[in-house]
Amino acid sequence: MLVTTPRGVVGRHVAEALRDRRDVRFLVRSEASAAVLEGVVRGEVLRGDATNAEDVRRAVAGVDRLFLAHPFAEDQIHAETTLGVAAVEAGVRRIVKLGARRFYGGLVPDAVTGNHDIITDRLRDTGIEELTVLQPDRFLQNFLPAASAIAQGTLADPAGSGARGYVDVRDIAEVAIAELLADRPVGGAIEISGPDALSLAELAQSFGAALETPVRHLDVPLDDAWRTDLAERGLSPQIIDGLHDLYANYRREGVAGLGDGVQRVLGRPPRSADDFAREVLRPAALETD
Numbered sequence: 001m002l003v004t005t006p007r008g009v010v011g012r013h014v015a016e017a018l019r020d021r022r023d024v025r026f027l028v029r030s031e032a033s034a035a036v037l038e039g040v041v042r043g044e045v046l047r048g049d050a051t052n053a054e055d056v057r058r059a060v061a062g063v064d065r066l067f068l069a070h071p072f073a074e075d076q077i078h079a080e081t082t083l084g085v086a087a088v089e090a091g092v093r094r095i096v097k098l099g100a101r102r103f104y105g106g107l108v109p110d111a112v113t114g115n116h117d118i119i120t121d122r123l124r125d126t127g128i129e130e131l132t133v134l135q136p137d138r139f140l141q142n143f144l145p146a147a148s149a150i151a152q153g154t155l156a157d158p159a160g161s162g163a164r165g166y167v168d169v170r171d172i173a174e175v176a177i178a179e180l181l182a183d184r185p186v187g188g189a190i191e192i193s194g195p196d197a198l199s200l201a202e203l204a205q206s207f208g209a210a211l212e213t214p215v216r217h218l219d220v221p222l223d224d225a226w227r228t229d230l231a232e233r234g235l236s237p238q239i240i241d242g243l244h245d246l247y248a249n250y251r252r253e254g255v256a257g258l259g260d261g262v263q264r265v266l267g268r269p270p271r272s273a274d275d276f277a278r279e280v281l282r283p284a285a286l287e288t289d
C-alpha cells in the first residue's frame with residue numbers, strides 16, 4: 001500500500017493508523033517529514049516528489065492500494081493524476097482519494113472543488129476497479145494554527161454566516177483506513193461531515209465552552225486586505241483566487257447539507273465540534289500559552 005502526504009493534516013492520521021504494518025510505503029517530500037516518520041513506522045519511508053515521474057515510478061512499484069492526497073496547490077492536478085495513472089499502470093486496484101465536498105445550488109465554479117473533479121475524472125478514465133472519493137466538508141483542524149487567538153477570544157474567518165458540518169479530520173482518516181483495508185469497500189463518492197450544521201458563531205461558542213472563555217466570530221471580508229495578507233504568507237495569486245472563490249461559495253451556500261459518510265462506513269456517528277474543541281483545540285491552545 002502507498003500512502004501520500006503522510007505528514008499532511010489528514011494523512012498523518014492515516015499514517016498513524018498504519019504505523020505497525022510492514023506492507024505500507026509512505027511517500028514524503030521533505031527531509032523533515034522523513035525524519036519524523038522514520039523510526040516511528042514499520043513500513044518503508046520513501047523520499048520523492050509527487051510531480052517527478054521517476055520518483056512516482058519508484059513509489060508505485062509493487063503497490064496494490066493507494067491513499068491519494070495533495071494540498072490545494074498549482075501542482076495538485078499534475079501530482080495526483082501522475083501518481084494515480086502510474087499507480088494503475090503498476091497494478092494498483094484500489095484508490096482512496098481525498099477530495100472535497102461539492103457545493104449545491106448552482107454556485108460559482110471554484111478551483112478547489114474543480115481540481116478534484118478533474119482528477120477524479122482522470123482516475124475514472126484509467127478504468128480503476130475500486131475508486132473511493134472522500135468528500136469532506138471544512139476541516140475543524142483548519143482552526144488549530146489560530147488556537148492562541150481563539151483562546152484570546154476571537155475566531156476570525158471569512159466563510160460568512162452560513163452553517164455547515166465542520167468535520168474532524170480524525171474521522172476522515174478513519175473512513176480512509178476502513179476503505180483501504182476493507183474486503184469490500186463502500187466505494188464511490190463518500191460525503192463526510194460532522195453531526196451538526198454549525199454557523200461560525202456557534203462554532204465559536206463551542207470552542208469557548210472548551211476553553212472556558214468567551215469566543216466570538218469575527219467576519220473577515222474577502223477584500224484587498226485579505227488578499228494582501230495571504231500574499232504576504234507566500235500564496236500565489238492563482239491560489240488566492242481559488243481560495244477567494246471557495247470562501248465566496250461558503251458565504252453563498254447558507255446552510256450546507258450534511259454528509260453521512262462516517263455513519264455509513266464506520267457505523268457510528270461523527271465526532272462533534274465539542275469533541276474536537278475538548279480533545280484537540282484545548283490542548284493546542286494550552287501548549288501555545
Ligand SMILES: NC(=O)c1ccc[n+]([C@@H]2O[C@H](COP(=O)([O-])OP(=O)(O)OC[C@H]3O[C@@H](n4cnc5c(N)ncnc54)[C@H](OP(=O)(O)O)[C@@H]3O)[C@@H](O)[C@H]2O)c1
Nearest residue numbers: 005007008009010028029030033049050071072100138139
Ligand atoms: N482544509 C479543508 O477544510 C479541506 C476541506 C475539504 C477538503 N480538503 C482537501 O484536502 C486536501 C489537502 O489535504 P491535507 O490538508 O491533509 O493536506 P496538507 O496537510 O496540505 O498536505 C501537506 C503535505 O503534502 C506534502 N506534499 C506537498 N507537495 C508535495 C509533492 N509535490 N510531493 C510529495 N508530497 C507533497 C507535504 O510533504 P512534506 O511534508 O514532505 O513537504 C506535506 O506534508 C486538498 O485536496 C483539499 O482540497 C480540505
